[in-house]
Amino acid sequence: MGEKVTIYDIAKKLNITAATVSRALNNNPKIKASTRELVIETAAKMNYKPNKLALALKSGKSNNVGVIVPRIDSNFFGSTIRGIEEVLYPHGYHVIICQTHEEEKLEIENINTLLNAQVDGILMSISNAEIDKDHIINRVLKKNVPLIFFDRKKNIDGVSTVTINDFEAGYKVTKHLIDQGCKRIAHLSGDKSMEIYKDRCLGYKQALLDNGFEFDKNYIIQTKSKVEEGRKAVKKLLKMKNPPDAIFSASDFVALGAIQELKSKGIKIPEEFCVAGFSNEPFTRFMELSITSVDQFPLEMGKMAAKVFLEQVKDSGKVKIEKKVVLTPKLHIRKSTLRKNNA
Amino acid sequence: MGEKVTIYDIAKKLNITAATVSRALNNNPKIKASTRELVIETAAKMNYKPNKLALALKSGKSNNVGVIVPRIDSNFFGSTIRGIEEVLYPHGYHVIICQTHEEEKLEIENINTLLNAQVDGILMSISNAEIDKDHIINRVLKKNVPLIFFDRKKNIDGVSTVTINDFEAGYKVTKHLIDQGCKRIAHLSGDKSMEIYKDRCLGYKQALLDNGFEFDKNYIIQTKSKVEEGRKAVKKLLKMKNPPDAIFSASDFVALGAIQELKSKGIKIPEEFCVAGFSNEPFTRFMELSITSVDQFPLEMGKMAAKVFLEQVKDSGKVKIEKKVVLTPKLHIRKSTLRKNNA
DNA sequence: CTGTTAGCGCGTTCAA
DNA sequence: TTGAACGCGCTAACAG
Numbered sequence: 001m002g003e004k005v006t007i008y009d010i011a012k013k014l015n016i017t018a019a020t021v022s023r024a025l026n027n028n029p030k031i032k033a034s035t036r037e038l039v040i041e042t043a044a045k046m047n048y049k050p051n052k053l054a055l056a057l058k059s060g061k062s063n064n065v066g067v068i069v070p071r072i073d074s075n076f077f078g079s080t081i082r083g084i085e086e087v088l089y090p091h092g093y094h095v096i097i098c099q100t101h102e103e104e105k106l107e108i109e110n111i112n113t114l115l116n117a118q119v120d121g122i123l124m125s126i127s128n129a130e131i132d133k134d135h136i137i138n139r140v141l142k143k144n145v146p147l148i149f150f151d152r153k154k155n156i157d158g159v160s161t162v163t164i165n166d167f168e169a170g171y172k173v174t175k176h177l178i179d180q181g182c183k184r185i186a187h188l189s190g191d192k193s194m195e196i197y198k199d200r201c202l203g204y205k206q207a208l209l210d211n212g213f214e215f216d217k218n219y220i221i222q223t224k225s226k227v228e229e230g231r232k233a234v235k236k237l238l239k240m241k242n243p244p245d246a247i248f249s250a251s252d253f254v255a256l257g258a259i260q261e262l263k264s265k266g267i268k269i270p271e272e273f274c275v276a277g278f279s280n281e282p283f284t285r286f287m288e289l290s291i292t293s294v295d296q297f298p299l300e301m302g303k304m305a306a307k308v309f310l311e312q313v314k315d316s317g318k319v320k321i322e323k324k325v326v327l328t329p330k331l332h333i334r335k336s337t338l339r340k341n342n343a
Numbered sequence: 344m345g346e347k348v349t350i351y352d353i354a355k356k357l358n359i360t361a362a363t364v365s366r367a368l369n370n371n372p373k374i375k376a377s378t379r380e381l382v383i384e385t386a387a388k389m390n391y392k393p394n395k396l397a398l399a400l401k402s403g404k405s406n407n408v409g410v411i412v413p414r415i416d417s418n419f420f421g422s423t424i425r426g427i428e429e430v431l432y433p434h435g436y437h438v439i440i441c442q443t444h445e446e447e448k449l450e451i452e453n454i455n456t457l458l459n460a461q462v463d464g465i466l467m468s469i470s471n472a473e474i475d476k477d478h479i480i481n482r483v484l485k486k487n488v489p490l491i492f493f494d495r496k497k498n499i500d501g502v503s504t505v506t507i508n509d510f511e512a513g514y515k516v517t518k519h520l521i522d523q524g525c526k527r528i529a530h531l532s533g534d535k536s537m538e539i540y541k542d543r544c545l546g547y548k549q550a551l552l553d554n555g556f557e558f559d560k561n562y563i564i565q566t567k568s569k570v571e572e573g574r575k576a577v578k579k580l581l582k583m584k585n586p587p588d589a590i591f592s593a594s595d596f597v598a599l600g601a602i603q604e605l606k607s608k609g610i611k612i613p614e615e616f617c618v619a620g621f622s623n624e625p626f627t628r629f630m631e632l633s634i635t636s637v638d639q640f641p642l643e644m645g646k647m648a649a650k651v652f653l654e655q656v657k658d659s660g661k662v663k664i665e666k667k668v669v670l671t672p673k674l675h676i677r678k679s680t681l682r683k684n685n686a
Numbered sequence: 687c688t689g690t691t692a693g694c695g696c697g698t699t700c701a702a
Numbered sequence: 703t704t705g706a707a708c709g710c711g712c713t714a715a716c717a718g
Binding site for chain 2: 047049051052053063064072078082085086089095096098113118139227283287299
Binding site for chain 2: 711
């Protein structure tokens with residue numbers, strides 16, 4: 001049996017009204033101290049717990065926020081979600097997880113189901129910015145549900161974003177490779193329809209130009225974030241008439257594949273070839289040949305996104321705020337790009 | 344503006360009753376086909392979306408399940424949650440995440456808040472089996488909320504579990520080390536109050552005894568799952584009068600630390616010393632010196648836990664089922680324990 | 687086939 | 703200070 005104890009049960013036992021019980025439990029000033037204590041006491045005795053669903057229906061606030069990510073089993077997204085959860089939990093919010101697997105169909109569907117579930121906010125890492133999502137996003141905005149993009153964003157009025165400066169990150173990595181004496185730097189990019197990859201690439205380009213290097217489109221290869229794709233890319237690059245001597249990969253996994261392939265060809269890293277990755281996945285620092293990578297501070301990013309949500313909720317009565325937070329990436333220089341003579 | 348469209352709005356527009364609208368929308372047989380179509384049509388036009396909170400309050404089912412894990416930003420738990428989400432989502436359930444950070448206080452608190460949020464089930468990886476949680480768990484069972492432990496379990500009547508056979512895993516690893524010619528095998532264990540670690544240790548012990556090895560308690564060191572702890576443990580072990588020539592670690596991170604420390608001492612792996620880990624973390628296969636480890640199939644484990652929940656919900660009217668699913672672990676033999684002459 | 691009524695559990699008017 | 707009544711949005715029982 002469900003053991004459901006409601007305010008009516010405790011009202012009956014005390015020969016008072018549910019309304020009075022409600023007031024007592026909610027520290028309503030208009031109530032006699034003695035009855036308040038009595039109510040609280042017997043409520044505890046009867047093991048009463050408020051039904052959040054009823055509260056939610058009444059107030060229109062579910063105290064749930066939806067988080068939409070491509071997948072949850074990666075260090076990056078796992079960490080962002082952790083950050084979100086840790087900030088929101090003390091405020092009484094629960095985090096509902098949705099995965100999209102990069103399918104825009106699922107992405108839109110997820111937003112809809114979250115909205116129907118009456119979430120108080122949606123934090124998401126949008127997958128493909130090319131697909132038109134204005135319709136569904138308008139539905140969110142019209143419902144006045146705070147929407148926050150983190151990491152993978154799209155510029156939309158009324159939508160706050162929390163990202164890192166991917167341009168700066170791309171620039172820093174490339175500049176570092178140049179400083180190490182690399183002459184022909186290739187770039188393994190992700191899907192350029194996403195701003196994060198576009199920006200990393202732009203930073204790469206700018207660093208080249210700023211340092212008198214030639215920008216060669218053939219040195220850019222688009223890959224998915226998989227080890228195998230890194231191996232493939234290297235095979236392609238080495239077949240060029242003028243092969244590169246360094247790679248800036250927008251993914252740690254691709255960087256790893258690249259390193260594996262280079263090693264199998266007997267190419268020495270970092271002496272003959274430097275490789276840098278992106279995301280600071282745990283394995284990059286665990287390897288014997290540790291991999292230079294960019295820390296995106298996913299935990300911080302998640303916390304920040306959650307804080308922006310909280311602000312948005314607090315000020316929901318006032319003007320609609322739209323906050324753009326940009327975190328500064330940190331380059332971790334490791335063995336895969338660190339040449340002895342520069343140390 | 345909230346743009347809230349309810350069945351009353353569409354009833355008003357059609358000059359019918361909300362009840363009729365409800366029936367039409369729910370494929371109730373007792374309704375004229377024409378009005379059904381009309382209702383569905385105008386509902387679509389008005390962009391009506393059912394309010395799940397109202398549904399939940401009415402039905403007593405929230406269509407949310409709570410998942411409680413120590414942390415979410417590890418490959419293992421991330422993968423289990425992914426599995427859970429992927430099985431439950433098609434059934435209309437949402438997954439609510441809670442982290443405990445191994446604090447039993449938070450663990451109990453999480454259960455309570457999930458219960459108050461009226462979740463339809465709780466899937467959890469329990470942290471410390473020594474702490475008495477009977478009271479809170481009884482509350483769950485009394486409310487008839489399906490409770491399922493995965494990975495870290497505790498034997499409680501009425502609670503289903505999904506685990507791997509940790510005894511078998513410990514046995515397999517140890518046997519493998521013996522087969523590789525290791526003579527003195529140490530074991531780095533986790534908190535023995537958890538069944539998973541106790542069982543891995545028991546498997547280790549049994550394999551030793553079955554093969555005529557001596558079981559020496561001094562060869563067992565309890566550690567937390569951190570790289571640094573592996574280094575410390577090795578330092579201790581090497582100081583023994585009769586130091587071991589192999590380590591079976593119950594954690595990949597600890598195994599990694601052990602390997603780092605051994606290497607720094609100039610000890611050759613696997614020729615002079617073999618090290619095996621546990622959990623098959625991604626980095627174990629990425630390393631140049633790849634690490635032998637045990638696959639716990641976290642994705643499968645999550646999926647299985649979700650399926651058990653679904654069964655439990657389906658049969659909730661009937662006898663209370665209590666299902667114990669035990670997955671078979673898989674040993675991935677890699678360089679850290681593979682001696683040439685045995686290949 | 688459809689309308690009326692009631693209730694899920696709670697907070698909040700308006701009276702008293 | 704407390705009680706009575708209402709409504710959040712929806713479904714289900716009972717009429718008609």
